[in-house]
Amino acid sequence: MSKERKIIPIGPYHPLQEEPEFFRLIVEGEKVIDVDIEIGYNHRGIEKLSETKHWDQVTFLVERICGICSTSHPLAYVLAVEDLLGIKPPPRASFIRMIIAELERIHSHLLWLGLAGHFIGYNTVWMWAWKAREPVLDLFELITGNRNHYAMMKIGGVRRDIKEEDYSVIKKTIKELYPQLDLFKKAVRDDPVIHKRTKGVGVLTKQEAISYGVAGPTARASGLKIDVRRDEPYCLYEEIDWQVITTEKGDVYDKILVRVLEMYESCRIIEQCVDRLKPGPIEVEVREIPPGEGIGRAEAPRGEVFHYIRSDGTNQPVRHKVRAPSYMNVASNKFAVKGYSISDAAITLAAVDPCYCCTERAVAYNKNREKIFTGQDLIKLSQEKTKKLEAELK
């Protein structure tokens, strides 16, 4: 292939999943030189909208920022309002919040694991991971009444209680999840093809991770031990026995491993929370929101979610600022994809779990001719590489 520079646009629409984003890969031959990221296809003006809704309605609005982190945002928001009010929810409410938040982490990581498997050509992993995710969604439906968008958070507590007869169902589902997780852990740790495809690919060094300000599993895979649940415990995380998972290398393999191991921790947290649920109130009554400002931080599956609210004593916030983790994580791709081949780009861009989406078509331009790649081609390239490696290893 010639050494001319070419541009491969990925997106904004995509054959397979999720949100629209636009990546412009600049390549020289097979090697990625640079990447340009354009976002905003999902801009809905939520911060402004939130200034037109009253305090209770905002909980439902922020829930719809993201369909996968649909507990993290309301949780950070209610923590912000509670910070303003200077109140603490009753312990039972805190434990219920933690159960929902950790279940969400499990479902989000399984979802990502499946998509990652798909990108490197392991559709089996996709199907297995999403199959394992279904019982978690069933559990959500049992507890909250909906598979997604749970609407459990409320200023001062939670909206619904967990019934006593459901405790055993939660425990049973979590217990049945362990063998599934073992399966994924084994698949990731022992499969030589996955090792070849992901080890040393898309490396984000610790130094770069700090300078890009990444959060969540992306940062933890690069050896940064940051986790809001440990650094600034909200709810009652300080009472629970759990660990922050970190790995050192920051490549795609480490990012997969961190997420798989985090699911074990989430399971442990849920089990402990269920054990500690004592009968009691699930909310404190909130009458009025006084003037003032408050912040709330919560650890979403993808990293730290930060909400800031300011009140002037009316029934609506005057200012509501949201900072979501994917924004920084996506930017770190600018470093992570550089210097690797195009066939590794799909998995590297996906590795930060950016609600990655992609490719309606990709066009490789040069001066004389125009070659059209579709987004499928990129995934195909990636999948072909896996097949080749598989054949070599046999």
Place this chain on the structure above:
Amino acid sequence: MGLKEKILTKSLWVFHISAGSCNNCDIEILDLLTPRYDVERFGIQLIGSIRHADVLLITGAMNKKSLKRLKKLYTQAPKPCFVVAVGSCTCSQQMFKPSYSMQAPLDEIIPVDLYIPGCPPKPEAIISGIVKLIKKVNR
């Protein structure tokens, strides 16, 4: 309905467009392909190129930036094709209607054949919607 539409219903190829959604409907659509629901056994397949699409599954509340793209995509789709609005946002823009970033609801932009409300609609609801569409065409 004409012969062309009837032929389409044998095996629907679906293309999915997200126009400013929160991701949830998109995930429920993907969920349809996975073992629990597995719509591929009915010949329904999610495809990568809009030029092969029989059905456009559209999610999201139509914001400024994605609207332009949506119109362009619709012109690229081979006709006849069915347009399905998945989720409350697509049907009525739901709580995002007053936002400065929102444009008209989907049915004011392109003709819509089927509405599946819900936030997000359950996979069962999406399957039942598609089945209704096929029945309507075959009648």
